[in-house]
Amino acid sequence: MSSTVTVDVAVVGAGPAGLAAAVAAAEAGARVAVVDAGSQPGGQFWRHPAETVEPEPDGHGHHGWNSYLDLRARFDAAQRAGRITYLPGLQVWMAERSEDGFVLRTTAAVGSAHPLTVMAARLVLCPGGYDRQLPVPGWDLPGVMAAGGIQAFIKANGVLPGKRFVIAGTGPFLLPVAAGVAEAGGKVLAVLESSSPSAWLPHLRAASGVPEKALEGAEYAAVFARHRIPYRTRSIVTGVLGSGKAEGVRTARVDADGRVRPGTGRVYADVDVVGFGWGFTPQMELPVSLGVETRLDADGSLVGVVDERQQSSVPGLFLAGEVTGVGGATLAVLEGLAAGAAAARPDSDVPVKQPAAIARHRRFARAMHLAHPVPAAWQDWLTPDTTVCRCEEVTAGDITEARENLGARDVRSLKSFTRAGMGWCQGRVCGFAAACLGAGPGEAPDAGSLAGSAKRPLAAPVGIGELAGLDS
Amino acid sequence: MNTQPVTITFDGRPLTAAAGQSVGAALASQGITAWRGTRKGRKPRGLFCGIGICFDCLVTVDGEANQRACLVEVCEGMEVEGS
Numbered sequence: 001m002s003s004t005v006t007v008d009v010a011v012v013g014a015g016p017a018g019l020a021a022a023v024a025a026a027e028a029g030a031r032v033a034v035v036d037a038g039s040q041p042g043g044q045f046w047r048h049p050a051e052t053v054e055p056e057p058d059g060h061g062h063h064g065w066n067s068y069l070d071l072r073a074r075f076d077a078a079q080r081a082g083r084i085t086y087l088p089g090l091q092v093w094m095a096e097r098s099e100d101g102f103v104l105r106t107t108a109a110v111g112s113a114h115p116l117t118v119m120a121a122r123l124v125l126c127p128g129g130y131d132r133q134l135p136v137p138g139w140d141l142p143g144v145m146a147a148g149g150i151q152a153f154i155k156a157n158g159v160l161p162g163k164r165f166v167i168a169g170t171g172p173f174l175l176p177v178a179a180g181v182a183e184a185g186g187k188v189l190a191v192l193e194s195s196s197p198s199a200w201l202p203h204l205r206a207a208s209g210v211p212e213k214a215l216e217g218a219e220y221a222a223v224f225a226r227h228r229i230p231y232r233t234r235s236i237v238t239g240v241l242g243s244g245k246a247e248g249v250r251t252a253r254v255d256a257d258g259r260v261r262p263g264t265g266r267v268y269a270d271v272d273v274v275g276f277g278w279g280f281t282p283q284m285e286l287p288v289s290l291g292v293e294t295r296l297d298a299d300g301s302l303v304g305v306v307d308e309r310q311q312s313s314v315p316g317l318f319l320a321g322e323v324t325g326v327g328g329a330t331l332a333v334l335e336g337l338a339a340g341a342a343a344a345r346p347d348s349d350v351p352v353k354q355p356a357a358i359a360r361h362r363r364f365a366r367a368m369h370l371a372h373p374v375p376a377a378w379q380d381w382l383t384p385d386t387t388v389c390r391c392e393e394v395t396a397g398d399i400t401e402a403r404e405n406l407g408a409r410d411v412r413s414l415k416s417f418t419r420a421g422m423g424w425c426q427g428r429v430c431g432f433a434a435a436c437l438g439a440g441p442g443e444a445p446d447a448g449s450l451a452g453s454a455k456r457p458l459a460a461p462v463g464i465g466e467l468a469g470l471d472s
Numbered sequence: 473m474n475t476q477p478v479t480i481t482f483d484g485r486p487l488t489a490a491a492g493q494s495v496g497a498a499l500a501s502q503g504i505t506a507w508r509g510t511r512k513g514r515k516p517r518g519l520f521c522g523i524g525i526c527f528d529c530l531v532t533v534d535g536e537a538n539q540r541a542c543l544v545e546v547c548e549g550m551e552v553e554g555s
Binding site: 131393461 | 490491492493494496497500501505506510511512513515516517518519520521522523524525526527528530533536538539540542543544545
């Protein structure tokens, strides 16, 4: 049988938003439980080596590490005081509303520890996000990784997953990934950015509202200069080359819509790791399963609608971090603090702290999304035999055929006709791409199709025994 | 960092890893990039997302199937098998 923890406020996630929410709720007097898939606090952004081996990480290569140390000290103090129950290594596989609030059913992220149920009057979801992917020929070869996966690998393990790297996609996140590889001793042959710096010109006012981002940019520019990393804009990887593993990439220059410019192809040989990142996909299955109102954000992602206190359309359910719009760690912390305080005292009319900072960071995030769009013509890069769904090995040709001949234009219909998104990852990796392909060439998916992709009966794979235990 | 080595086996072969590393990191840092074949095409797969999302890096750990190599931390004597 599963044991139960009952609290005032449950927080899902222990990254920047989750830590902040937990600390704010506990400091406002609530009893808090924090459920996190990771084995130690920090999430993906503040991922650090195992504390069992390195008890006091120095934060090398991290941004906002002082903010982490501050939140962590307060988190640990609240734990010692018995106000926070920290439940690491657990994934929520089902979230439900109950008469008294919310019920979270969890399963072990690793191995098969005892399942645990969390009951809470209010819930703060801070599940973060993961790299958004666009398939290209060869992206399923070993050695191709998510850009964020490369960074996580370095942050957690202190070593590199290979020697010679090409990093490609769009957005400022490619810069810290490449800088991290170079600082750890890897060779970055090139960073390929599909957009162009001029895409920022209409958004300089929003950018100037967050001057620390310009400082970060200057740090990366210095690292790029020191390691002689070529930064090629309006450039993409058109295919990963290799037999049995990544061995090179073919690249090309593109126009503003992402159409390949003929005669610009070149090959980088002797590559063993290719990192791709096309922005981020917020982890929306728990908010969607609880029925929150959603919208499309400026980057085309499905996100949850929240009020100024981070409350969703579901009373008592608060969202913070990437699930309200991809905006980075500083914004996630501010949102987490607001959500945690509000969840602890839902009837209080204490105003949100730092509303101006939240607004500035949201404006910056919007500018970033508009300057680094998913290229409209990306579907043209595919060949019919390009794998789209890595789990079920569904090709671009399979999906196009289902769209053209069977009228499957949304993710759910594509799933039933082609099995795209039905495998282990449940469409987390291919969902956005499949939704684009269903919409058709040059088209972007609507919120309905993306919500269909995020709708998963189980939010994490779970054992049959745990399902059977649901009868009670 | 205290990187005392631990010994694990991968498909019966002994491998040295650093304490605190993930199984995926232990394999990749030894140049092993693939440890699973896909069901239909028997295509090689290893690490992809690196954060527990994609399930491409599944391994069997001490007899327990379908564990994510990017999440499982190595420990002395651990037996890892691909598929």
